[in-house]
Amino acid sequence: MTKKKFTKDFTLQEPINDEAIEKALSILKSGKIHRYNVDPGQKGEAALLEEEFAKYMGKKYCLACASCGSAMYLALKSAGVKSGDRVLCNAYTLAPVPGAIENTGAAIELVDIIDDYTIDLDDLAKKAAASDTKWFMLSHMRGHITNMDRVMEICSTHGLVLIEDCAHTMGATWDKKKSGGFGTAACFSTQTYKHMNSGEGGLLVTDDADLIARAIIFSGSYMLYERHTSRPGMAVFEDLKTRVPNYSCRMDNLRAAILRPQLAILDAQCKRWNKRYRVLEQGLKKIEGITCPKRDPRENYVGSSIQFSLLDQNEETIRNFLTTCMDQGVELKWFGNKEPVGFTSAYSSWKYFGNLPDLVNTKRILATMCDMRIPLTFTESDCNLILEILKDVAKATLE
């Protein structure tokens, strides 16, 4: 019997649409790529994107940044995180998140996770109560959203300031409220593998006038903050302008021009992702040896990637499963690798923080967790072929 083979590329996103390309061309032809390089009274593409994304999110203010990592750093700094502070953060997240925390000079207080890959809210409540911790960076890693009602309860009981990392939840909701609408600030990524693609880019949203004014000045506004249109009155800036340094992490008009047409179709794209996700999830649930996490019905996620666990399998078996899948063209990532590779990360590799706690559950859960991208270039029948391969490989390799 010849082995089935999948031949499409797991990192291939859809092309940038024609409308976005036309806009990008007009920006290139104008030569006015820097966000502040606009005619008097004219709104640049970056400013327009900020207005439109704030509106989409139902938030007062938005700042476009160079990346989600820089947006998170600016959000933490602008909220008031100081060197030596402690920031709570779920231990299952991606490297730019601890990186943003480290960049503020704060220490990280890692919080365990539970079997559905979301943060352990009991551990969060315990750590929030026990320490003098005031800050909480919640990363909705790979789009898994925890019980936000309980998160908000814990935050209000313990006076925690919540910053949301929504790199994988742009377009998602918890109980009909947009992910990113819960925290004092929320950060989104427009890096190629997220839900809108400008190569690199980040968006910060908030309702807090002081926070956004700081973030705008931090981002490198060269005292041109008047040209931002998603901002509070100029008086808020007066007081801050010589007290907040310039960290130069702006977005340019070219990226913003590419993103605006994508924002207009974001919700439709999310539906397309979920169609593919549902096909994969249904199929995966029928494969012996593969376990999908339970998802709360209030969680309306965006299935741009899918995760599953190979419960009770040892490292050697999992490695064999992964390489056999790869041989047949199905590229999976594995969170159990001791060495940090590609876009996966285990918290044990963030040694720059010094001593990190032994989180038994996080380690156990990541040890068997696999991860697969679902680019929109895959059709539903591609998803079915992937499932057939996973079924064959699971049968041949899992114990």
Ligand SMILES: *Cc1c(COP(=O)(O)O)cnc(C)c1O
């Ligand atoms: C991609 C990602 C980020 C950071 O995004 P960049 O724009 O690359 O800085 C943050 N958090 C998570 C969970 C991510 O996947």
